[in-house]
Amino acid sequence: MSILFEPKTIGKLLVKNRLVRAPTVEKMATDDGGCTPKLVDLYTRLAEGGIGMIITGGAYTQRNGKGLPKKIGLHRDEVIDGYKKLTDRIHQYGVKVVAQLSHCGRQGTVELVGGTPVAPSAVPNLLGVTPIAMDRKQIGEAVDNFVRAAERARQAGFDGVQIHAAHGYLIHEFLSPRTNRRTDDWGGTFEKRMRFLIEIYQGIRRHLGKDYPILLRMNSNDYLEDGLGVEDAARIAERMSSLSIDAIEISAGTWETHFYMSRGDIPQNYWLYTRASGEEKERIREKLTHLARQIRFKEAYLLEYAGKIKKRISCPLILVGGIRTVRVMENILLEGSADFISMCRPLIREPEFPNLIRRGLAARSTCLNCNLCLTDKPVACYQMGFRPPHF
Numbered sequence: 467m468s469i470l471f472e473p474k475t476i477g478k479l480l481v482k483n484r485l486v487r488a489p490t491v492e493k494m495a496t497d498d499g500g501c502t503p504k505l506v507d508l509y510t511r512l513a514e515g516g517i518g519m520i521i522t523g524g525a526y527t528q529r530n531g532k533g534l535p536k537k538i539g540l541h542r543d544e545v546i547d548g549y550k551k552l553t554d555r556i557h558q559y560g561v562k563v564v565a566q567l568s569h570c571g572r573q574g575t576v577e578l579v580g581g582t583p584v585a586p587s588a589v590p591n592l593l594g595v596t597p598i599a600m601d602r603k604q605i606g607e608a609v610d611n612f613v614r615a616a617e618r619a620r621q622a623g624f625d626g627v628q629i630h631a632a633h634g635y636l637i638h639e640f641l642s643p644r645t646n647r648r649t650d651d652w653g654g655t656f657e658k659r660m661r662f663l664i665e666i667y668q669g670i671r672r673h674l675g676k677d678y679p680i681l682l683r684m685n686s687n688d689y690l691e692d693g694l695g696v697e698d699a700a701r702i703a704e705r706m707s708s709l710s711i712d713a714i715e716i717s718a719g720t721w722e723t724h725f726y727m728s729r730g731d732i733p734q735n736y737w738l739y740t741r742a743s744g745e746e747k748e749r750i751r752e753k754l755t756h757l758a759r760q761i762r763f764k765e766a767y768l769l770e771y772a773g774k775i776k777k778r779i780s781c782p783l784i785l786v787g788g789i790r791t792v793r794v795m796e797n798i799l800l801e802g803s804a805d806f807i808s809m810c811r812p813l814i815r816e817p818e819f820p821n822l823i824r825r826g827l828a829a830r831s832t833c834l835n836c837n838l839c840l841t842d843k844p845v846a847c848y849q850m851g852f853r854p855p856h857f
């Protein structure tokens with residue numbers, strides 16, 4: 467049997483195989499974050515498809531943390547019953563499901579967050595909007611809201627939560643000296659920049675106990691001169707591991723360096739491009755084309771960071787980023803570079819990919835990395851017309 471189908475634990479949670487569905491924003495919830503039949507269908511197909519563990523798309527923890535339309539929200543008690551039905555369905559297939567908890571911070575539009583976005587410091591975002599620097603009270607409330615959202619996730623039957631501290635969202639903004647210019651208790655030194663994340667983690671841990679799985683998603687590299695690099699990432703991971711985080715998933719990129727996150731083609735209908743107009747639109751199009759030529763897709767494009775981070779932590783490492791070929795997946799696990807293989811786009815295209823691998827019917831994903839799945843529309847593979855054969 468392939469190592470991919472050997473069970474492994476994350477804290478006390480037994481996962482039936484090593485394949486994880488990476489957090490993937492669904493854009494299928496109600497406008498105020500509630501569960502819908504579309505979400506249940508999406509997750510039923512994934513669970514039927516043989517995945518070991520599903521991580522949901524980022525679920526906002528408070529109203530002004532909603533960075534995209536129709537995201538899952540865990541910001542109010544009324545959503546709990548709906549998500550309980552979703553987790554019950556997933557559990558019928560012996561699949562574990564973890565809720566990703568997220569706050570978009572400065573990476574939100576005024577329209578989506580319902581006012582000026584908030585952030586550790588007033589550093590303008592890519593759209594030119596200057597966020598409000600959070601005061602102590604707002605920081606305390608944000609921490610509480612992560613803890614409350616985690617409590618709702620548990621009540622809704624999620625097997626664990628993943629704290630989203632990657633991709634330039636609020637927690638990552640506190641971690642990075644580029645976006646955290648504070649001189650108080652939450653900024654300045656490495657420890658102080660870590661404080662927001664640690665307060666959230668310890669708040670959830672205290673509230674939900676030592677056995678409830680708490681995972682972390684963090685960047686291995688921001689690919690920004692003044693952002694976090696792999697050495698910073700290893701230090702953050704080491705610190706969180708020493709505090710008994712249950713697993714760490716490494717990713718990369720921020721709004722400014724988005725195409726390092728989901729390497730592949732630049733989607734023609736990418737939101738940044740469509741929302742601009744006139745000269746601005748041309749400027750953005752040129753920049754994106756230039757970037758697309760520089761940042762090419764390659765298999766397992768974050769693997770080089772996994773080894774550096776893995777040796778500094780004692781919890782399982784989950785690796786994401788362009789992992790497409792079964793042989794590569796197996797080698798990553800056999801060499802000990804990671805403990806779980808996480809995939810996003812291949813499972814948008816083929817939720818049944820894990821079962822195809824298990825039955826020996828697929829040697830690699832047929833995902834083309836076209837990035838057409840990155841749209842404002844509900845998540846789906848918009849390349850379905852083109853289906854290359856599996857082998």
Ligand SMILES: Cc1cc2nc3c(=O)[nH]c(=O)nc-3n(C[C@H](O)[C@H](O)[C@H](O)COP(=O)(O)O)c2cc1C
Pocket residue numbers: 488489490491522523524566630632633683717727728729786787788789808809810811812839840841845
């Ligand atoms: C449509 C889409 C939605 C995504 N949503 C999220 C999300 O909600 N949270 C997150 O941390 N990453 C998100 N990502 C990033 C993926 O989890 C993953 O890190 C990235 O796509 C690289 O993995 P892949 O090559 O297997 O697609 C998203 C990516 C795509 C393409």
